[in-house]
Amino acid sequence: MDIALSDNHLMIQRTVRDFAASEIAPYSAQWDEEGHFPAHIIAKLGELGITGLIFPSKYGGSDGDMLSLVVALEELAKVDSSVAITIEVLTSLSGPLLLHFGTEEQKQKWLVPMLQGKTIGAFALTEPDTGSDARGITTSAVLVDGHWAINGSKSYITNSGSSMTDFIIVAAVTGGDEAGKKEISNIVVPKDAPGLTVGSSYRKIGWRASDTHPLFFEDCRVPEGNLLGERGRGLAQFMKVLDGGRVAISAMAVGLIEVSLQMSLAHALKRRAFGKPLSDHQAIQFKLADMAVSVDLARLATYRAATLVDQGLPHKKEAAIAKLFSSEAALQAVDQAVQIHGGLGFMEDSPIARFYRDAKVLTIGEGTSEIQRMIIARELGC
Amino acid sequence: MNIIVCVKQVPDPQMPMASFKIDPATNKLVPTPGIPPVINGYDEQAVEAALRLKEANGGKITALSLGKELVSDVIKKPLSMGADELILLQDDAFEDGDDYVTAHALAAAIKKIGEYDLIICGRQASDFDSGVVGAGIGEILGLPVITIARDIKMTNGVIRVERVVPDGYEVVEASPPVVVTVSNELGQPRYPTLRGIMAAGRKQPTVWSAQDLGLDTTVSRMKLLKLYQPDKISQCEFIEGGSPAEAGVNLALKLREAKII
Incomplete structure (x- = not known):
């Protein structure tokens, strides 16, 4: 397997890096502090083609590969994880669900505007009483007079309540067999569907400029035709999509490790203690060396998983390995970056503090570290 | 209209001065790993000017670059921004050439391209800031040169340029073909779009050597006495x-x- 960045990947990397440096970095701290969702940036990323990066040009995409998305998300996460996760959700969850399982009409209605950067879409699985255990969901959808009547609630749903939000793909129980096995289906719920209430934004420790809400469905009615793909295939649909999502989250972790290393190294070369730069102290050198090892290995694991996706080869285990390793390594890297920055790293004046807060959720979202270990063990044959 | 834009790959000028090293024996910049190459900023604005003209009038944009160790994903940036074609002048014979040799080679390439209404250059390059190559091309080709433009328009077959002067701007018109150098007052160059990048990836630049241009590269007129950091x-x-x-x-x-x- 050949893992190499082509001219295209390098041009994408450079473009996203330049864009992030001039259009995002100067404002990230403020958006984070105010919990402000930067809709205009998502729209601009749409104009550049980042939102449509890995989608077919037939739907307004750019025909890029998974490695392109990885490179782009890495660059965004180096500057602003909130922007990165907003893009990640629509390129790795709601977008692929529509692309792979939606009808032509559904794609034209919801996918095309999203890839153009005009709208965003969410995927709602987690509930107040169920997270990792996807089969445990209780939100129900029943067919009544040609409409799905949805009841229940969802928690921690990214992209679900912003000014740009257009639709939410809701995983719901649509039936079951006599043995008690649930039939789970995915249904597209437009933001303005009657009976849908979007709760207030959560107060989060990180990703504060991303848009996250609880959702409440009280006899929420959507047309029968909003069913995504085959009835009862909901679990299989998102299991297929989640593997790609893990590679994308892993890319965000790589970005955080890289920026932790860059900033820590720059600080260590400049800051002096006991008559010499921090970088001359072995205690600091070892931390920097460990970060360099982490970023290298996390990136290799991520690029490998992305390359397998692009080659159409099985990647379940590799995606889980990349997500597990990279997110755990990112937590260590931001921790050590704060340590190297000392008091400065503890101050919100430095982006390091924001990176420290942003890193934690990487070991939780789109499959916790524990779930990744379960997947890996299962793939080993356990 | 046919537009030719001259672009130069330079070391990233945003890097701190201390990271640039000069070899006093050869009077040359020592290539330092870690200084990434970029397209000269004014040249990106020249590409932007060309793209705006193409949007308004249609036509074709050819990017032309002379240099050594050109990095493919860097030098393709004009293509990813929307230029139609990229021609690279690459030859060891150009290496020790001065600005006159550069202008000479670019002018020869422009002649070889043949059809053009407008040649756009950045006002100067951020490596040595000589700012003479644009004027040199005009001189060699016998074309009018309008420098330091903040806006270029083509109306009724006439090139109309707003030219920056210390207390404002003046408007200059010329009949094509004409050479215009562009300044930062033109405004931010656009970001390449992903679709543009994908299209650029599929395009292969044309490479011409000194021999392809029938060039005598021993025409240097400048003698560099000393290169040093102030x-x-x-x-x-x-x-x-x-x-x-x-x-x-x-x-x-x-x-x-x-x-x-």
């Missing part, structure tokens, strides 16, 4: 004032005293 002396004075307005007045007085205004 000592950096910075003096900083804070202008005080009871209010922002008063501080402004004090600043104006200081500047007048120093004969800056």
Whole structure:
């Protein structure tokens, strides 16, 4: 397997890096502090083609590969994880669900505007009483007079309540067999569907400029035709999509490790203690060396998983390995970056503090570290 | 209309001065790993000017670049922004050439391209800031040259340029073909779109050598006596004032005293 960045990947990397440096970095701290969702940036990323990066040009995409998305998300996460996760959700969850399982009409209605950067879409699985255990969901959808009547609630749903939000793909129980096995289906719920209430934004420790809400469905009615793909295939649909999502989250972790290393190294070369730069102290050198090892290995694991996706080869285990390793390594890297920055790293004046807060959720979202270990063990044959 | 844009790959000028090293024996910049190459900023604006003209009038944009060790994903940036074609002039014979050799080679390439209404260059390049290549091309090709443009338009077959002068701008018109050099007042160049990048990835640049152009590269006219980094002396004075307005007045007085205004 050949893992190499082509001219295209390098041009994408450079473009996203330049864009992030001039259009995002100067404002990230403020958006984070105010919990402000930067809709205009998502729209601009749409104009550049980042939102449509890995989608077919037939739907307004750019025909890029998974490695392109990885490179782009890495660059965004180096500057602003909130922007990165907003893009990640629509390129790795709601977008692929529509692309792979939606009808032509559904794609034209919801996918095309999203890839153009005009709208965003969410995927709602987690509930107040169920997270990792996807089969445990209780939100129900029943067919009544040609409409799905949805009841229940969802928690921690990214992209679900912003000014740009257009639709939410809701995983719901649509039936079951006599043995008690649930039939789970995915249904597209437009933001303005009657009976849908979007709760207030959560107060989060990180990703504060991303848009996250609880959702409440009280006899929420959507047309029968909003069913995504085959009835009862909901679990299989998102299991297929989640593997790609893990590679994308892993890319965000790589970005955080890289920026932790860059900033820590720059600080260590400049800051002096006991008559010499921090970088001359072995205690600091070892931390920097460990970060360099982490970023290298996390990136290799991520690029490998992305390359397998692009080659159409099985990647379940590799995606889980990349997500597990990279997110755990990112937590260590931001921790050590704060340590190297000392008091400065503890101050919100430095982006390091924001990176420290942003890193934690990487070991939780789109499959916790524990779930990744379960997947890996299962793939080993356990 | 057919537009040719000259672009140059330079070391990233945003890097701190200390990271640039000069070899006094050869009077050359020592290539330093870690200084990434970029397209000269003014040249990106030249590409932007060409793209705006193409959007308004249609036509074709050919990017033309002379240099060594050109990095493929860097030098393809004009293509990813929307240029139609990229021609690279690459030859060891160009290596020790001065600005005259560069202008000579670019002019020969432009002649070889044949059909053109407008040649756009950045006003100067951020590596050596000579700012003479654009004018040199005009001189060699016998074309009018309009420098330091902030806007270029083509109406009724006439090129109309807003040219930056110290206290504003002047409007100059010329019949094509004409050489225009562009300044930063033109505004931000666009970001390449992903679709543009994908399209650029599929395009292969044309490469011409000195021989392809039938060029004599021994026509250098400049002798470099010494290349060195100037000592950096910075003096900083804070202008005080009871209010922002008063501080402004004090600043104006200081500047007048120093004969800056």
